[in-house]
Amino acid sequence: MAKNSDTAFRVREAYGRELSPGETVFDEGDSGDNLYVIQAGEIELVREGPSGHRVVARLGPGDFFGELSLVGGQRRTTRAVAVRRTRVLELDRATLESMCLAQPEIAIRLIRFLASRLIEAERRLASMGVDDLLRPVVRALVRSAEADPDADKSGKKAFRVPINLRALSDQSGLSMLEAHRALHQLFDQKLLRLIDDALVVPDLEALSGCLDQADAA
Incomplete structure (x- = not known):
């Protein structure tokens, strides 16, 4: 002792x-x-x-x-x-x-x-609805697109979003695990793609429309 x-x-x-x-x-x-x-x-x-x-x-x-x-x-x-x-x-x-x-x-x-x-993080994710994750992430992506002078604001052309997972987590107010989960939901919906380790928005109007649907729900 x-x-x-x-x-x-x-x-x-x-x-x-x-x-x-x-x-x-x-x-x-x-x-x-x-x-x-x-x-x-x-x-x-x-x-x-x-x-x-x-x-x-x-x-x-x-x-x-x-x-x-x-x-x-x-x-x-x-x-x-x-x-x-x-x-x-x-x-x-x-x-x-x-x-x-x-x-x-x-x-x-x-x-x-x-x-x-x-386990605690997984339980928190399970208790959150899809919109709880998507809404802040989509808003952060749209803000990043709007601030990019090279982005096609008409939504007619795919473009890379100048943001990484950490910055997305910071701007959305979510943990990195939560932001990562939201990104995969957007990948599944074909609203976002990952090309050469960069996030690519195929259609800004469609991504913004996802935000409108979440806000109307």
Whole structure:
């Protein structure tokens, strides 16, 4: 027991970070390869959207965050802010791998946590109607087309939309998973195509018509 307590103390001393209320851990769009474990306090994960910021999660002691950047190497998809005085462990990839090898229960707990996040996201998607996903994505695509000087506003000619999944997620106020699901619905309806890793609108009028139908529903 004393050995475990000593190990925990050394981990806190080496990787612990104290956060003041309102302090930002990382911003949306930041690069990063650290995962954080909350030991005490509370963290808000916030995403910026067209109508302002939206709190997507509130996390407490024992929760992880920042895992997507660590595992997938992608940029931060939210801003992490301390709600009150908070203490976290800040772990880089090498440190986490070493800890998982030394204590397999850490790896098991992390896998369970990631699985619960995925299940939660799938449940949220299942509870959302088709229009809940399509409407904000189509609006973002139409806005992007209207802002492009090379786009054919008559809708008679196919053109590439200068937007990627991350930007689409930001502009629609949806998560990247939700925006991805909406894109596939548009692919299925032939309102959008993917050519050479670029989004192509075959008919702007038809895409705008999809938005009109959703608003009228």
